[in-house]
Amino acid sequence: MIRWLLWILGGILLGGIVHLSTVLLLPSTATRDAYDRLLASAPVNAIAQLPAPTPEKALLPFMDPAFSAAVCRYDLSGAPLKLTSPVTQAYTSVSFYTRYGVAYYAINDRAAGRRVIELDLMTTEQHNEMPEEEDVTAADRLIVDSPTPTGLIVIRALAPEPGLVPAARAVLIKAQCRVQPQ
Amino acid sequence: MRLLIGAFLAFLIAAVIGLGATWLALTSGTAFGAITIGAWTAWPRTGTADIDPYARAAIARSGELPTGSGDGIAFYARTDDAGRALDGRCETLLRGVTPAARFWTLTLYDPQGRLVTNSANRYGFTSQEITRFADGSFQIAVAPRARPGNWLPSGGTDRYVLVLRLYDTPVGAATRIGREAPMPAITRRGCP
Numbered sequence: 334m335i336r337w338l339l340w341i342l343g344g345i346l347l348g349g350i351v352h353l354s355t356v357l358l359l360p361s362t363a364t365r366d367a368y369d370r371l372l373a374s375a376p377v378n379a380i381a382q383l384p385a386p387t388p389e390k391a392l393l394p395f396m397d398p399a400f401s402a403a404v405c406r407y408d409l410s411g412a413p414l415k416l417t418s419p420v421t422q423a424y425t426s427v428s429f430y431t432r433y434g435v436a437y438y439a440i441n442d443r444a445a446g447r448r449v450i451e452l453d454l455m456t457t458e459q460h461n462e463m464p465e466e467e468d469v470t471a472a473d474r475l476i477v478d479s480p481t482p483t484g485l486i487v488i489r490a491l492a493p494e495p496g497l498v499p500a501a502r503a504v505l506i507k508a509q510c511r512v513q514p515q
Numbered sequence: 516m517r518l519l520i521g522a523f524l525a526f527l528i529a530a531v532i533g534l535g536a537t538w539l540a541l542t543s544g545t546a547f548g549a550i551t552i553g554a555w556t557a558w559p560r561t562g563t564a565d566i567d568p569y570a571r572a573a574i575a576r577s578g579e580l581p582t583g584s585g586d587g588i589a590f591y592a593r594t595d596d597a598g599r600a601l602d603g604r605c606e607t608l609l610r611g612v613t614p615a616a617r618f619w620t621l622t623l624y625d626p627q628g629r630l631v632t633n634s635a636n637r638y639g640f641t642s643q644e645i646t647r648f649a650d651g652s653f654q655i656a657v658a659p660r661a662r663p664g665n666w667l668p669s670g671g672t673d674r675y676v677l678v679l680r681l682y683d684t685p686v687g688a689a690t691r692i693g694r695e696a697p698m699p700a701i702t703r704r705g706c707p
Contacts, residue, residue: 340521344528351533356540356572363575370578386630388638394628395579395589397680398638399620424618424682428583434574437564439583441683443617480564487580491618491682493643 360433367393367434368406368485375406375485378414380510382502399493401501405486405510409479413455416486418508420450421501424491427452431481438477445475452477453513454486486510541573548688552698554598555590555679559688562588579628587616587682593626593674595701601677603631603669605706606658609677611699612651616684618642623657623667624676631675633668640665655699677701 360366370392375381382403386396396402407414418427420442427450428439442450452475455463460478488508490501547567548560561570562584574581582589594600595607613619622639625631630638640655645665647653656662659671669675679698690696 336517336521337524340525341528344525345532347525347529348532348536351529352536352540355533355537356568359537359541359572360575365578366575367578367580388630388632391629393579394577395624395678397620397622397678398630399622399641426583426586426682428580428586430580433571434578434580435564435566435571436562436581436583436586439562439585441586443683444585485580489586491620491641493618493641 367430368432368483371404371406371485375404377406377408378510378512380405380488380505380508382505385498397489400489400491401498401505402490403488403505403508405488405508407454407479407484407486407510409454409456409459409482411512413453413459413513414510415513416450416452416454416508416510418450418488419504420445420448421490421497421504423493423497423501425450425504426489428487428489429454429477429479430485430487431479432483433481434485435480437480440475451475454479456482537572540569541576550688550690550696552590552696554592554594554596554701555698556592557588557590557686559584559588559690562586577628582680584687587680587684588686590679590681590698592677592679592701595703597703599703601657601675601701602703602706603657603672603675604659606656606662606704607669608702608704609655609657609699610652610702612653612697613642613679613699614681614684614686614690614696616642616681616686618682619684620680620682621655621667622678622680623669624678625672626674626676628676631668631670631672633670635661635666635668637666637668640667653699656704 426441454477492498492501550557561581619642655665657667
């Protein structure tokens, strides 16, 4: 009897391990995460305009239909990246996601405090390799460290009413995402 | 022989408990650090690098990109204040005010996060589109057929999710529930 109870107890413990390891492994094995869904429509290190979500077709679930959005699928393995985006009258934000969809950094137009949001994106190694003087002279440069060499930058511009969608689109078309050779 | 049966039993229990718990956790939206105000729930840490492993697995599975904490915060409602699931065949009223934010948007999705087809092509409201009462509060009717005032079409789907996103807002992980974060009440007014 005790032997059976021990087997059952062992099974429950092993079940806990199975549960934790599947939860931890799922992000790296998922094939329909945001990055994969955007693979076809977003070229590497360039801005791609995302179509507005409709009931029939949306690239990602739970997209906010009040926003126009553009995405830059980045790969920092070659060199750091420079992102510039003008802002709308209403509200514009830039969000950074890792390869697995973790939102590690986001900034809005007011926090950026300028007419144009300008950010340098690099890996921690590339940041460490940066000459020190450059770091000092560029104190007002916004540098973002990416935890993974690849990921997504999403620029979102709010159209507070439907008539302002063209204005939001016009701003996103001027956004740039370019490799910055060192 | 007994050893073999015992090991088999243990592995069977492990598989059922382990995979069952994972499936349950990911489909019911278990994540740590939730803020619940009335029928609304937000997971502020899901928009940061401190995201917990459950939320990380859930977004990898659904394919959504969470709202970054420097951008805003998203509150989800799947039930009304009485705890009944939101039903698109019924008329449901949202009434009240929202926490301080530069802009907010309210959107209606089906449970999978798709917009819901309707004849008015309206999927939500922004804080600028809404008509308000003199005291600044507002009322939105979520109903299958047109209503006077702020009407959000439910398209007649059975289950739906309301998402209220606050942009550029002080509301976050440190927010105390109560006066700091008033959210609109959700009440069911009638079902045909």
